[in-house]
Amino acid sequence: MKELFQIFRVWDVRLALPAAMVSLLGDAMAMVALTLRVHDSGAGPYAVALLLVCFSLPVVVTMGLVGHVADSVDPRLVLGAGGLVQVLACLGLATWNGLAATYALVVVLQTGFAFANPVWSSVLTRAVGDHHVGRLVSTQQALGAVAAPIGAALGGVLVELRGDSVVFVLDAATCAVLLVAGLAVRTRVAGNGRTAARRDDATRAAVSFLPRAGLAVVRADRVVWVLVCAMLPFVVSLESMNAVEVFLARDELHATQAQFGYWQALTGVGAVLGAVAAGVLRADPTRLRALVVALVAMSLAQVGSGLAPTLAWLFGFGAALGLANAVSNAALFAVFMRRTAPGDRGKALAVVNGMARTCTMLALGLGGVGASTIGPRGSFVVAGCCGVAVACWAGWSLHRIGALRAPGDAPAVQAARESVPEPPDLRKVHFQQGR
Numbered sequence: 001m002k003e004l005f006q007i008f009r010v011w012d013v014r015l016a017l018p019a020a021m022v023s024l025l026g027d028a029m030a031m032v033a034l035t036l037r038v039h040d041s042g043a044g045p046y047a048v049a050l051l052l053v054c055f056s057l058p059v060v061v062t063m064g065l066v067g068h069v070a071d072s073v074d075p076r077l078v079l080g081a082g083g084l085v086q087v088l089a090c091l092g093l094a095t096w097n098g099l100a101a102t103y104a105l106v107v108v109l110q111t112g113f114a115f116a117n118p119v120w121s122s123v124l125t126r127a128v129g130d131h132h133v134g135r136l137v138s139t140q141q142a143l144g145a146v147a148a149p150i151g152a153a154l155g156g157v158l159v160e161l162r163g164d165s166v167v168f169v170l171d172a173a174t175c176a177v178l179l180v181a182g183l184a185v186r187t188r189v190a191g192n193g194r195t196a197a198r199r200d201d202a203t204r205a206a207v208s209f210l211p212r213a214g215l216a217v218v219r220a221d222r223v224v225w226v227l228v229c230a231m232l233p234f235v236v237s238l239e240s241m242n243a244v245e246v247f248l249a250r251d252e253l254h255a256t257q258a259q260f261g262y263w264q265a266l267t268g269v270g271a272v273l274g275a276v277a278a279g280v281l282r283a284d285p286t287r288l289r290a291l292v293v294a295l296v297a298m299s300l301a302q303v304g305s306g307l308a309p310t311l312a313w314l315f316g317f318g319a320a321l322g323l324a325n326a327v328s329n330a331a332l333f334a335v336f337m338r339r340t341a342p343g344d345r346g347k348a349l350a351v352v353n354g355m356a357r358t359c360t361m362l363a364l365g366l367g368g369v370g371a372s373t374i375g376p377r378g379s380f381v382v383a384g385c386c387g388v389a390v391a392c393w394a395g396w397s398l399h400r401i402g403a404l405r406a407p408g409d410a411p412a413v414q415a416a417r418e419s420v421p422e423p424p425d426l427r428k429v430h431f432q433q434g435r
Contacts, residue, residue, distance in 0.1 A: 007132050007139065012127045016181050021144065023174045024143075024148060025154075026171035027174070028150070028152045028268070029152070029155035029167045030093070030155065030171040031152070031155070031264075032151075032264055033158075033159050035246050036257055037097065037102060043099060044372075045243055045367070046372075048242075048243045048247075049367055049368040051103065053361050054103045054107050054110065056357035056358070056360040056364075058113075058114045059110060059354055059357040060357045060358050060361070062354075064214070064351075066350040066354075067118070067213065067346055067347030067349075070119045070350060071345070075187065076185060079116050079178075079182025080182055081112075083175055083176070087175045089105050089106075094169045095165075097164070114353075118345075118350045122346040124136060124140075134330075134338070138281075145271035145272035147268075149266065149268025149269050150265070155261050155264075156259070156260055156264070157261060160257045214347035214348050214350055217340060217341075218351060218352060223401065226394070226398055226403070228352060230394035232356065233386075234295060234387060235356050236359045236366070237390055238298065238302070238363075238387055239364070243364045244370060244371045244379045248314070249311075251376065252376050259311060263311075266318050267319060270318070270324075271322035271325060271326040273326075274323035274325065274326025274327040275327075278290070278331060284403075287331035287334055288331065288398050292394055292398065294327040294328035294331070295387065295391035295394060297320065297323075298387060300384060301324065302383055304317040305317040305384075306376070307377070367379065370382065
């Protein structure tokens with residue numbers, strides 16, 4: 001509790017975390033509304049997959065430029081411009097509801113997000129210092145986990161009662177709150193000698209949209225590289241169900257629009273508990289062990305969701321998945337940020353986000369194939385089994401390099417000293433899984 005008070009003594013934290021919570025509430029409402037809009041159009045699983053591709057594509061395309069901007073441009077400028085783009089995109093979604101317009105506006109919305117998100121993470125972790133990064137991350141997770149279920153439930157209910165336009169107007173208002181907070185931050189870019197020495201290379205990488213500098217930062221630490229190598233195939237196994245979950249709930253278990261929102265809300269309730277649990281993790285080896293356990297738990301919850309006989313079972317597995325997901329996110333992000341130099345965090349986050357979203361697009365394609373061939377239930381079961389395999393590989397790899405048994409906290413930054421085993425090849429696996 002004392003550490004929590006300490007991070008809230010920082011102006012940027014007091015300003016940003018409540019604003020981010022409000023914005024996440026709006027995002028959760030909008031996500032449910034968008035999914036229901038595309039599903040109810042009758043265009044099928046591939047249309048939902050394409051919607052989710054639109055969420056990922058801007059992050060992938062801009063990751064080189066975003067990484068350079070995040071570590072070199074005044075945060076107020078980036079956060080203000082990114083927030084304004086998101087506000088305008090939400091108002092556009094409230095005005096036009098055709099599929100083509102929806103896809104185009106989601107791309108615009110996510111472009112604003114792609115630039116703003118790494119900047120927020122870099123600013124806040126720099127503001128609190130490395131020692132408090134773990135508490136900051138768990139607090140962010142907890143606030144987001146509170147906002148997400150409320151937003152998801154409201155989104156489903158509002159769509160059913162008033163249509164989706166009102167949801168997007170409300171989301172625009174929440175983006176405006178975050179925009180104002182971004183204009184008021186005090187933390188500035190903190191360059192270092194290494195960053196300045198690579199400025200020309202970073203600029204060339206930005207122009208070509210190739211994140212060379214960010215990739216070099218990620219590969220420089222063996223623990224971070226293992227986490228990234230494990231994360232990418234796990235993203236494929238987990239997020240391939242994003243294109244399938246609405247069909248599992250609506251078509252297989254006959255959920256109403258509101259009940260679909262409740263399912264998303266209960267997943268968020270589980271995330272609240274997971275974020276609170278993650279807050280007690282102190283040492284990096286402990287965080288890594290919790291991460292491996294959480295990856296296994298998420299995968300088993302996917303299998304259970306695919307086998308769920310009733311909505312009640314689906315709701316229960318959703319809550320379990322949310323809990324495990326919050327623990328894994330908090331543990332992974334805390335370790336990642338502590339082991340990356342402050343002046344390199346923007347570019348490192350941008351390249352990791354970009355690679356993850358690339359895997360998301362692959363996952364969504366597999367999700368569409370799975371929904372059309374083995375159905376929503378089979379897709380969830382196969383995806384969960386693949387996730388267990390990836391989690392086991394991650395645990396073995398971290399144990400092999402000594403990350404799970406090292407005493408105390410790991411240093412903030414370490415050079416790579418040994419090679420990392422290759423992640424399992426999931427390209428030949430036909431499966432899927434959900435933002």
